[in-house]
Every structure is written in structure tokens, then in C-alpha cells.
Amino acid sequence: MKTEKKKPRVGLFVTCLVDLFRPSVGFATVELLEQAGCEVDVPFAQTCCGQPAYNSGDRKDAREIARQVIEAFEGYDYVVAPSGSCAGMLKKHYAELFADEPAFHKRAVAFSMRVHELVSFLHDVRGIKEVSASFDAKVTYHDSCSGLRELGIQNQPRQLLASVKGVTLAEMKGPDICCGFGGTFCVKYPDVSNAIVGEKTASINATGADLLLAGDLGCLMNMSGKLKREGSKVKARHIAEVLAGMTSEPAIGEG
Amino acid sequence: MVEITSPAFKDNSTGALADVNLQKAMRHVRVNFIEKRAKAAAALPEFDDLRSSARAIKDHVLDHLDLYLEAYEAKVTERGGHVHWAANAIEARGIVLDICRKVNAKTATKGKSMITEEIGLNDFLEKNGVTPIETDLGEYIIQLRGEHPSHIIAPAVHLTMDQVREDFRKAHKHLPADRPLNEPQSLLLEARGILRDRFLKADVGITGANFLVAETGSSVIVTNEGNGDLTQILPKVHIVVASIEKIVPTLEDMSQIVRVLARSATGQEMSVYTTLSTGPRRKGDPDGPEQYHVILLDNGRSTMLGNEFRDMLRCIRCGACMNHCPVYQSVGGHAYGWVYPGPMGSVLTPALIGIEKSAHLPNASTLCGRCESVCPMQIPLPKLLRHWREREFEQHLTPASVRFGLGIWAYAAKRPALYQRMTGFTMGMLRFLSGGRGRFRWLPLAGGWTKHRDLSAPQGRTFMAQWKAKQARISK
Helix, strand or coil: CCCCCCCCEECCCCHHEEEEEECCHHHHHHHHHHHHCEEECCCCCCCCCCCCCCCCCCCHHHHHHHHHHHHHCCCCCCECCCCCHHHHHHHHHHHCCCCCCCCHHHHHHHHHHHHHHHHHHHHHHHCCCCCCCEEEEEEEECCHHHHHHHHHCHHHHHHHHCEEEEEEEECCCCCCCCCCCCCCHHHHCCHHHHHHHHHHHHHHHCCCCCCEEEECCCHHHHHHHHHHHHCCEEEEEHHHHHHHCCCCCCCCCCC | CCCCCHHHHHHHHHHHHHHHHHHHHHHHHHHHHHHHHHHHHHCCCCCHHHHHEEEEEEEHHCCCCCCHHHHHHHHHHHHHCCEEECCCCCHHHHHHHHHHHHHCCEEEECCHHHHHHHHHHHHHHEEEEEECEECHHHHHHHHHHCCCCCCCCCCCCCCCCCHHHHHHHHHCCCCCCCCCCCCCCHHHHHHHHHHHHHHCCCCCEECCCEECCCCCEEEEEECCHHHHHHHHCCCEEEEEEEEEEHEEHHHHHHHHHHHHHHHHHHHCCCHHHHHHHECCCCCCCCCCCEEEEEEEEECHHHHCCCCCCCHHCCCCCCCCHHHCCCHHHHHHHHHHHHCCHHHHHHHHHHHCCHHHHHHHHHHHCCCCCCHHHHHCCCCCHHHHHHHHHHHHHHCCCCCCCHHEEEEEEEEHHHCCCHHHHHHHHHHHHHHHHHHHCCECCCCCHHHHHHHCCCEECCCCCCCHHHHHHHHHHHHC
């Protein structure tokens, strides 16, 4: 045992939606990180990444929340979030909030280097190219905007999914097109958001898949909410649930 | 002048979503523009490098804009042209009218130009006795309908073929009823027949410019129909209206940016015509205008040069951002309520007409980033949209209800212990209220969400509560 390399310590950034709506994604994340040889800890001083404030133009609150997150996750080798959107916020936007505060800016930059989205962390940092899970389903995968365009997540989830026994992937038309969620956008402009998600669910339904997967719960709640309203049979789950083989909880929006 | 209806964005978009013709027409944007651009970009391995180099050229120009503008003016003057400086739309319109009056102009042909939309030139000329004649096919159709462009390079993209055919029948009364107008080609020939005569009779030709080349004093237009050439060559007077950031240092710089322009816009390697105009007709020239005027318009650009929206001045008006925007695709250009639609418009419009009149525009975006990913000039459009949201928040233009909700949320989000108690209780309640159905069709205060979609119910206890309980068990 003495020769074993010390396990990297990962601070899990749960994300507010997983914390509040779908804790099972958080536990699937912990499972995947532990399978990947990490020691996982969950700092209590976390709530949300601050995007609702940041994207509403409220820099002051965004900055205070960012400071809280950076301080709470000091000392971990990595900070991992099961969301491209929240990880993108932590990694790509936090440092800029402290542009006029050189000492903390430096800290924020160092922090951002340690931040990763879950699936890309497993694949790119931990070198995981396959998982041991199995799940019988024809799935389709939606690329969430921030994960795709801010963090370059595209092949990693597909490669890991391909290793899940029983899963076949049916690509939808335009998997890279926004689902119309956009954080507060979807409630500020419900009709426009509805038109966009309607396009998306049409693409999803056309694949004949029985399960929709993505790496962001916000997008998933939007798309599954629309699928349910339309009476579609397609279910939705976070990709971590399938990769971890933890699919005993009902799918999103199912009783 | 284009009436500003941006404050009614919500109503505009609701109307647009219910407009069957518009929705049918917008399918074209979703498929054609996007696929053609993707093909053109993929066919050129150095496309992304070219984007970086195009960006660098424009950044360099913006760093030294005063010097290049002066150099450009000197060259135009040397070639026998006239440069006029206009601080705003009113000055620019006035200068155009003065030039028209001096030559007693009755009609002015026009090449397609967004800048003349920006300054509201057509209405102004019309009121002052000069009839403007749009000669680009799309603009011609729009003018027949008394509308404004809904897209910066495809002004009539919001119309179906059937609508255009009806407009032609109404306006071209000489047409026999059995004359077929089923193909774009037949519409084009009909418009061309009418326009030919007007080209020859026009006293003044007015164009915009895609580029102004400091090295040579040339104005450059990039077109597909050839109407721009006839507009600037046939009349006695050619007036170029261009905003100050259109400057590039050299012909070499211009040709580099041209390589990303058409590919991003229409997926063409190059537009059919890339036309350079340098001064009036010289002795021995077979054609060309007797007078050549350039109106350099500021209209808010010099302010942008010094603030957080400077990157926007790199824009070359290709339209790729709107073609790829899910919001633009859904509601079309008119919903944005002024001249420039889509992501570029949502950044530019507040700078030109004021954020208080266009407060919706920066918010009516999911910030999905697809615009930035295809922008040939690498303009960080989502970041600039967010900067406008910051200004709105600072100026208290953000709706009070949003501010209030955000305030409560932020108060809690900054106090993890309180937040976890509150959310623990609320999620438990919601779970209970869902009655095991796993979702809500309706919920108080969540009407924006549940209007069109179900809301999934929380699984029960929050992750943090469960994790804490688990840790407590382990440590016992």
C-alpha cells in the first residue's frame, strides 16, 4: 500500500440544480470520481456558481459569490462540477471578475486552472476511456452550449458512452444547437424559449431514441419538461447517472 | 426613418412566432446559410487562421483609427474625390441632400446598404423631392412593400416566394396575368427590366462600403447582383456613405478580410462582384461618375472606440451571427425593432439608439455562444451582450421584479448555512406538493416556466443535506 500514489483530492462543486432537484446526479458524480481514483470532498460553503447574478448584469453579487466559492475550494487538487455551464463559469469567468484586485485575481486564476467539468475531467485528466456500467437504451446526446463552446466538451462524453454495455447512440440533428434554456432567459422570454426547445424536441423525437442524455441539468430540465408537455415517451437523465450505472432513481420528471 | 419598436420586443416576437409565412421563410436561414458556411469553412484548412489575421488587421486599425482616416481622406482628395465628415445621422442625411440638390437630382439609385437604413436616408430623400430607388433585388422587394430589411445581407429573407410573387403582381401592373413568376429567375428578370431604365435615368448613385482602403483611397463593395456597379458607374454623382470603422490600411488587408467575409456570409468563396471605386472618372476613362463623394459617419462609433464595446467595431456585417442564432431563427429580424437584428444588432443597437430604448435586446439571448463561434472577426458577442446587461443593472433599467428576485436569491446564496436550511425546507415542500408525480404542470411564481413545459419536482432531500447526514454517520 505504501507504494500507491497519493490519491488526488477533488472538491465537488455540486451545482445548485443538482443539489436542489436531482441529488442522485451528485452521488453518481462522487461514484465516478472515486472509480477514477480520487478522494472526494464536498465543502459546505457552496450554494451556486453565481451565474444568475453574472448574466443579469449584477457583477457585485456575482463577485461576492465567486469569492466565496474560490475560498471554499482552496487546497483541493481539483474542483469538479457535473455541469459544463457551472464549470465554465468557474473556469472562464471568475478571474475576470477580479481584474481590478490583483492579489485575488492571481488566486482566481490559480483556482480556474484546477476547475474541470466532470466528463472531461474523467476522460482528459484521469485518462478514463471506458466505464464498467451497463444500461440497455437507445440514447441521444445533447451538447450543452457552455460545455461545448467554452470548454470544448464533445468527444469525451460520446467515447465514454460508447463503452457502456447496451447503450447505442443515435445522434440528433444539430446536437450543438441551444435548447433555449439560457438560465433566466427561459422565464423572461418564455415564448421564444418555447420555440427553440420545440425545435430541439422535434430533433430528439426524430432519432427514435428512448433516452436523452446531457451533461447539464438546466438544459435537461428544460428539454424533458417540454418532452413531457408534448406527451413524448423519451426520458431524460444526466449522463453521470448512466456512466456510473446509477439509474435506479426515476428519470427526470418521472414519479 | 426606421421606427424603433425594440421596447416591444416581447410582443413583436410573439407576433413573429404566430406568423405562418415568416416561420416558413425562416426555415431557409436555418438550413441554407448554415450548411453553406460550414462547407466553405471546412473547405479551407486555414480558415481559422484567416479569422485571426482578419481580427488582427481590424484591431490594428482601431488602435490607429485617426491616422488611417486622415491618410484615407488625403488619398481620396488626391484622386479628385470629396470627403465629408458626419457626426450623426442628421448631418449625414443633410450632406447627401446638399449634394443631390447641387446637381438638381430627381432620382437616386441605391446599392444595398445598411448604413443608409441606419441614418434613415430613404424617407428623408423622398420628403425632400429626391426619389430613392433600391436596386438590390431583396431591397427592391422590401421597398415595394414599404418595409425595412430583416437581415443585413438578405433583406427579404422573412418573405416566402408566394408573398414576393404577389407583390410583383401588385406593383408591376403591366404584367400579363399569365406571365409566370414561379422561379427566382423570372422575378429577377422582371425587376431587372424595370430597373435598367431607372439606372440610366438616375442623377445620383448611393452605395455603402464594405471597406475603405487607406492606401489607395478606394471604397469597396462586395455584391452578387452587379446592381452596385451600375449604381456607382452610371450616374453623374457617386455618393459613398460609410461608418468610420470600415477603414483598412491596404489592398492586401482588404483582400484578406474578403476571404472570410463571403465564406461567413453566404458560403461563397468570394462574392460575384468585388468592386473598387477610386475617385471620379479620369480623363480617358470610358465610364464612371463625374463627382465622387464619401461621407464618413461617426454616429456613436468614436464613443464605442473608448468603451467596453470596442470589439464590436471589428464587425464586417456578414450576418453569420444572426444566421446561427436560435433567437433570430425563431423570430426573424423585424422583432428586434430597429435596423440591425440578431446578436450583432443586440450589441450595436443600444450603442446607437440608447440602451433605454433597446433594453430587451441584450437580454433576449440564451448566451449560447454560437454567434461568437462563427464570427469571422472573433467578436465576443455574448460577453458584449453581458456588458450591456451590466449597464442596465447599474442604471436600474433591469425590471424591478427581476431585481427583487435576484436580490433575495443573492442574499441567500452568499449565506450557505441559511441557504441550505431554506432550500432544504423548500425542496421537501415541493416534493410533497408534487404528490409523487415527479413533475408540475403549474406552480405559483413559475408561470414563465410552466407556460410551455412541465417542471420536474425535486427528488426530495437536497444533496447537501444527504451528504451531511452521510458524513455524520461515517464519523460516528
